[in-house]
Amino acid sequence: MAAAVETNLHPRYIDVDRQVQRAMAPGGLTYWMWVLFCAFLTALGIGFWTNQVYKGLGVTGLTEPTMWAPYITNFVFWVGIAHSGTLISAILFLFRVRWRTAIYRCAETMTVFAVVTAGLFPLIHLGRLWFFYFVVPYPNERYLQPDFRSPLVWDFFAIGTYLTISTVFLLTGLIPDCANARELATGWRKTLYSIFSFGWQGTDRQWRNFQMVYLLLAGFATPLVLSVHSVVSWDFAMTQLPGWHSTIFAPYFVAGAIFSGCALVLTLIIPIRKFWRLKEMVTIWHLDNLAKIVLLTSLIISYSYCVESFMVWYSQDPLEMTTFHQRYFGPQGYFFWIMVTCNCVIPLLLFSPRVRTNTVWLFVISIFVNIGMWLERFVIIAGSLATNTMPSQWRFYTPHVTEVVITIGSFGWFLMNFSLFAKFMPIVSMTEMKEGISWLRQAVRTSYPYRKAA
Amino acid sequence: MPIGQGHSAYGRYARNRGVNLWSFLPEGARSVAVQARTTDKRRMLVTPLGNSDMMGRSIIEAMSLEELASGRQPEIARELAEEMPKGPYEMYDPISYPGHKWGMTIDVNACTGCSACVAACYAENNLAIVGRERVHEGHIMSWLRIESFVPSPNEDGRAPNLYIAPILCQHCDHAPCEPVCPVFASVHTREGLNAQIYNRCIGTRFCENNCPYKVRRFNWFAPEWPEPMNLQLNPDVTVRGAGVMEKCTFCIQRITAAEIDARTEERELKDGEVITACAQACPTRAITFGDLNDQSSAMVKRRVDNRGRIYTMLPELNALPQITYLRSLYRTTEKS
16 A cells, blocks of 8 residues: 555654754755745735835725725735644644644744735735834824724734744744754754754753743633634624624634635645655644544534525625625626635545545645635625625726735745745654654554555 | 717817717708617726616615605615614714714705716815726726616616715714724714824725725825816815825815804804805705704705605614705606
């Protein structure tokens, strides 16, 4: 059986260090070409953004009712992506779920860079970028403060808190691993790892403090998984636009966030374990577990769609009824049906253990989920705005090149940052892998394809 | 077919805009036989309005003379009254406006859709003229627009042929645009105006998203005033830069000027002293502007005198608009 050949069923303590450090070896030509390609996309996005700031937002396809279409879609998408990282690194840590060890560093890195990317979009979409600091409560000569009734101010605090906690959490978890890497590295790399190991010596007292701090940070980060995306969803739920004004939004958005985030973890970890030969660390069994989360959240999402539609039908509110009718059968109704296919139908394949343990299938499904979740936000944001309360002001959004390039640029920016970090920092936690090595051995042997082979 | 439109002269911006069908006719002709055929040429048909179906919403209402005489409300109003939750709607005590509280009464029945109010608003408030291509993109800058809806096919055939009314910022007491602005650019003044502070605006455009009447306008580009159009700018009103939201101010510059005059002359402001550009330009006097706190003002009187016809747009949203419309009237005997 192919899976059995590619996987060492008896990973040893020393294998962890060897394999993770092998992944950290200087990148080859392919790696740098990839990074350059991402950097090129980023530069393109920055170029178009500059043009937009210089000329005005009119260069985008945004129009009178659809004031928010692509940029806020990207914002919600990237914030959503971030959430699964915290779920995996914090909540699963608190619940002592062992399979998180191999993937949590990757997921957490994804979280930090996804939040960084998300944080750009409220800036990109501003009409007057140069006054963005008006949203920040700072002492000023005009005695003006931001309006704390506005969900956008809540957003500012939610994203700020999330970025702070997840960055500190990521860096804290890195300390023992950086100390490990420091021992072997030379030159500027040694300096880099020395800085990020914060003087780690591995003493008993340091380990004790480290464990305690890590536990506390996990505790801090856990409520953020629920709160940050709830706040983001209130950008919509707090308004009275039909299609936005709904109490289901907070749980619905959080489930969607974890759904899309876990899918993106799959998208990222599958190439990493293949190209950097980490299959013995990140086994099929880990991917299988991730896929189960994707499946579960997909079912929650499908249920949310049903409840959302049911509540609209049950209320018989004519404004809501019209908006939802347009969402399903309007001129841009195909977006909704693509979304349902990607988010509700295709993930059902994951019920099959064969699909869950096949990396190609998982990769393809995860891409579909990401497309579907991007479209979900787009359908909610652009679609509801287009079919607003004043029928004379209906106008559907059509994209222009600026926002398409900026959206692609944001993927380039995210992937560039992620790829650089993944190369220069241990992308699998050596410390935690070693802690759970015997347990990993047993779990791998008893998990599906190997159990079957045995 | 409408005739008499288009320009053949009148400056470089107006020349060759639109066509006067009359110009095709031979001199002195009273009627002419025409043949229509398709050409392969495509022309952009631009309208600032999206959907011409009102979808049964309470935007422009009409009632029959019988309903008015018998004191009944039209069907749409009766339905809404049934569906409206029975209060209390308010968590807090209502805000009091001790000085003036500006409001407007618009008689839909008197509106002919001539758009003089729109032109007056453009001239008074330095609105940017964006041209056909950008109107097609959805970048029109008008603070005041004439909306027209055709009756839906299932209406009973007695309704008017066309619903027309001027729609501008309703200066809601519960303005949905205000709490969503993160920087207090959209604020309520002590005189009941929903004001927009351009210098404070950072262009999140959240206010327009939450505006149920869609009357806010965003400066997609910096407006241009090529020579000599800059000479027609109103010096009492600022021009707005790129990236800020703007909207109807109830001609706050006129209100302020009149208030300053009254103060220097040490007297109370008289009714009719402040008149908005749209009200001033309306040839049929469909628009009346005035002080809601002054029970003897023409605007309040007009509401009281026509109390059987008053309605507010989209009342189920409880935004408490300060513009009250008077329903259009139609005769049932003539058409049915």
